[in-house]
Amino acid sequence: MKLVGTxxxxxxxxxxxxxxxxxxxxxxxxxxxxxxxxxxxVMALERxxxxxxxxxxxxxxxxxxIMEEVMNAVTIPVMAKARIGxxxxxxxxxxxxxxxxxxxxxxxxxDEEYHLLKSDYTVPFVCGCRDLGEAARRIGEGASxxxxxxxxxxxxxxxxxxxxxxxxxxxxxxxxxxTDELMTEAKNLGAPFELLLEIKKLGRLPVVNFxxxxxxxxxxxxLMMELGADGVFVGSGIFKSENPEKFxxxxxxxxxxxxxxxxxxxxxxxxxxxxxxxEISALDAKDRMQERGW
Amino acid sequence: MxxxxxxxxQGAVREHIRQIEELGCRAISVKSAxxxxxxxxxxxxxxxSTTMRKLLDRYELLEPIRALAAGGVPxxxxxxxxxxxxxxxVGYDTPHLGVMDVVVERNSFGRQVDSFEVEMSISGVGxxxxxxxxxxxxxxxxxxxxxxxxKHEERIVLARDGQFLGCSFHPELTEDLRIMKYFIEMVxxxxxxxxx
Numbered sequence: 001m002k003l004v005g006t007x008x009x010x011x012x013x014x015x016x017x018x019x020x021x022x023x024x025x026x027x028x029x030x031x032x033x034x035x036x037x038x039x040x041x042v043m044a045l046e047r048x049x050x051x052x053x054x055x056x057x058x059x060x061x062x063x064x065x066i067m068e069e070v071m072n073a074v075t076i077p078v079m080a081k082a083r084i085g086x087x088x089x090x091x092x093x094x095x096x097x098x099x100x101x102x103x104x105x106x107x108x109x110x111d112e113e114y115h116l117l118k119s120d121y122t123v124p125f126v127c128g129c130r131d132l133g134e135a136a137r138r139i140g141e142g143a144s145x146x147x148x149x150x151x152x153x154x155x156x157x158x159x160x161x162x163x164x165x166x167x168x169x170x171x172x173x174x175x176x177x178x179t180d181e182l183m184t185e186a187k188n189l190g191a192p193f194e195l196l197l198e199i200k201k202l203g204r205l206p207v208v209n210f211x212x213x214x215x216x217x218x219x220x221x222x223l224m225m226e227l228g229a230d231g232v233f234v235g236s237g238i239f240k241s242e243n244p245e246k247f248x249x250x251x252x253x254x255x256x257x258x259x260x261x262x263x264x265x266x267x268x269x270x271x272x273x274x275x276x277x278x279e280i281s282a283l284d285a286k287d288r289m290q291e292r293g294w
Numbered sequence: 295m296x297x298x299x300x301x302x303x304q305g306a307v308r309e310h311i312r313q314i315e316e317l318g319c320r321a322i323s324v325k326s327a328x329x330x331x332x333x334x335x336x337x338x339x340x341x342x343s344t345t346m347r348k349l350l351d352r353y354e355l356l357e358p359i360r361a362l363a364a365g366g367v368p369x370x371x372x373x374x375x376x377x378x379x380x381x382x383x384v385g386y387d388t389p390h391l392g393v394m395d396v397v398v399e400r401n402s403f404g405r406q407v408d409s410f411e412v413e414m415s416i417s418g419v420g421x422x423x424x425x426x427x428x429x430x431x432x433x434x435x436x437x438x439x440x441x442x443x444x445k446h447e448e449r450i451v452l453a454r455d456g457q458f459l460g461c462s463f464h465p466e467l468t469e470d471l472r473i474m475k476y477f478i479e480m481v482x483x484x485x486x487x488x489x490x
Contacts, residue, residue, distance in 0.1 A: 004410045012306075012428050012467045013406055016340050016373070019304040038348035040304065040341070075400060076342055077429065099406035099429070122407050256303060256349055257325070 005122030007144070013077070013100065013124050014145035014208040017041060017231055021221065021252050022210065024048045024235040026066065028073035034238070037248035040231070041077040041100070044070040049106045049153030050236035050275060053287070059107045061089040067096055079126070084293050085111025094123040100145070102126050105292035106152045106235075115293065118142030128212070130163045130290060132170035136191030136199075137294075139207055146205065148229070149290040150213020153236050155277035157214045157223065159290060164211055164227045174199050213290070216274045218254030218264055225258035242272025296481055299324040299333040301359075303349040305341020305374060309466035313474040319481075327358040335368045335481035338375030340428070340464050343400070346374055347390050356391065363393045368457045368484050370477040376460040377431050384434060394458040395437030402432045402449070416444045416452060420472045425451070425463040432462050457484065 003009070020040030025031040031042045046062035047055065061082050071078045077099035082089035084103055089110070093101050103116055105128050118125040119142025128149035129135035135146050148167065150160030170189070174196050177185060182200065186193040198206050211224035212233035221232045232255050241247040250267040257263050285291065295318070300310045302323035314321040314337070322329055324336070336359070338346075350356045363369060371379040371394070379394040403409070411426045425446070433450035436442060444452035451462035452473075459480060465473040 002410050002412045004408065006411055008426055008467060009409045009411055009428060012426050012464060013409065015306045015309065015467065016342065016428060016464075018306065018308075018341070019302075020342065020345055035344060036348075038345045040345050076344060077406060094407065097405045097407055124406065252345075252348070253352065 010124035010144035011207050014126070017077075017145075017210075018208055019256060020231045021255050022079065022231065022233045023238055023248060024233075025070060025239070028069045030239055030244070031070045031073045031078075033245055034248055035074045035076050037245060038252040039076060039248065041079055042070060042074060043079045043081065043102065043233070043235075044098070045081060048236040048239060049289070050155070050240060051153075052106060053153040061086070061093065061107070064092065064096055067093070067098055071097070081107055082116075083107040084109040085114050085116060087116060090116055090121065094121055098123065100124050100126060103143075104128065105149060105289045109292050115141055118144075126210075128290070128293065129167060131166045131189070132174070133189035133191045134294070135167055135205065135209070136189065136195045139195055139205075140192040143207065145208050145210070147210040147212040147233055150211070150215075151280055151283070152213045152289050153278075154214050154280065154283070155216035155237065155240075155275040156280055157216065157220045158280055160211050160214045160224060161227065163213075163290075164209075164224060164229055167205075167209065168228045171199060171205060175203050215251075216277060218250045218268050218271075221251050222254040222258035222264055225255055231255065236275055240275035247271055247274075295320050296334045296478065296485060297322055297332060298335040298337060298478070298481060299329060300337045300339060301346070301355075301375070303341075303353070303355075304345050305339045306372075306464065306466050307339055310337045310339050310372075310474075313466055313471055314478075317471060317475055317478055319478060324355075326353055327355060330358050330362055333362065333367060334485045335370070335477065336362060337477070338369065338371040338378050339466065340373035340375060343374035343377040343390070346378060350378075350390070360391055360393065363391065363457070366457055366484060368459070368477065368480045369393070370459040370461070370474075372461045372464055372466060373428065373430055376433075376462060379458055379460050380433075394455045394460055395440055396433045396450075396453060396455065396460060397435040398431045399434050400431050401429050403427055403430050405429065412446065414444055414446065414451075416473070418443065419476050423465075423472055424468045424470055425465070426467045427451075427463045430462045433460065454480075
């Protein structure tokens with residue numbers, strides 16, 4: 001019997017993206033540049049995170065016309081963002097045939113208490129996380145892929161580093177624990193017990209975990225790979241840089257060959273000015289997107 | 295011990311490595327031409343074919359892999375890997391490696407929401423083999439020497455052209471080792487011919 005939307009089909013899609021770069025784009029032209037540079041997928045948006053940050057107000061799902069335009073422009077998968085807990089935005093994106101939905105803290109949450117029950121959908125979801133508890137809760141709801149939250153639209157890698165280190169340290173801790181210690185760990189993390197059992201058995205998270213939120217240079221992308229990310233999301237970094245084409249190619253090359261430092265030096269030459277970064281401590285707590293969701 | 299390479303530029307690399315090792319062979323991650331030396335077989339994994347092609351060009355792997363193919367080394371492509379192997383891709387002027395005598399069409403079962411899994415019987419391999427199709431391509435036409443091993447909804451999804459094995463779906467996403475085992479037998483036969 002033919003089955004669609006199974007866990008294996010949804011998680012498998014993310015497995016195919018490993019080692020790759022997923023780029024934020026706002027139109028067909030940018031999507032083509034991303035595809036030509038070797039992106040494994042594009043995230044279709046109305047505004048990149050740094051512009052969302054600058055614009056303020058409520059950020060919602062993009063105009064479906066943008067998704068449609070991007071889907072028609074490229075053959076690589078197209079992702080799109082829905083607000084946390086916004087059942088209808090997610091269903092609309094699914095009905096349009098986007099390949100992956102990001103239930104994203106970059107948009108203004110629609111629900112401050114409940115995330116989407118992602119296992120209910122045929123389309124796979126990616127969700128943000130800052131630690132293993134948050135990661136496990138999202139997987140428990142049916143997320144097929146994770147990404148560290150970082151602090152989107154800042155061009156500052158410090159939060160993404162904090163989050164990937166934390167998740168991976170907590171995974172290592174679970175793997176090293178005795179099975180009789182896992183229920184207490186589940187309680188402490190606020191994580192489903194069965195997932196911790198699975199993590200212990202696999203020796204890793206059961207889904208792919210990308211890095212996101214603050215990647216602004218090829219070296220940043222390589223750093224995230226070095227710290228154990230399965231791939232990288234680049235939001236504002238690429239199309240806010242001086243030479244997006246060159247910049248996009250450089251990010252892809254640095255992600256694939258993250259330990260080839262001579263190559264990273266070579267591709268980092270004369271890339272022009274990267275996006276202007278924001279010091280995290282200069283952000284008010286209310287402006288920190290990573291605090292959205294739980 | 296047989297040495298089987300897995301093209302490790304992007305995609306489902308670790309899954310293939312796990313299957314190869316479970317079957318008692320040595321798996322080699324291939325990131326440069328240097329890694330192709332002394333391989334008995336090569337797996338081209340699933341991933342994004344457009345991305346992999348860019349990376350094959352950048353790391354100058356296209357010609358070395360073609361040379362390996364010309365030397366008769368067996369190759370197994372799954373999904374994007376099948377697209378890399380094919381001599382013709384519908385809608386594109388030029389192929390990638392262009393070594394396996396098949397015409398493939400990309401994303402021919404639809405977008406991700408149409409991706410599916412199904413159990414299939416495959417001639418010479420076994421019954422009830424789980425097959426996971428993810429934005430999968432299919433073989434539109436096969437050359438006269440190509441052996442069609444499996445079809446789904448009248449479309450060719452697994453075929454062998456001498457030393458090349460091409461598959462629309464992802465055996466590496468399952469615990470079932472039978473298709474990899476079939477490939478390793480191809481590698482063993484080829485290696486034995488060389489020894490004797």
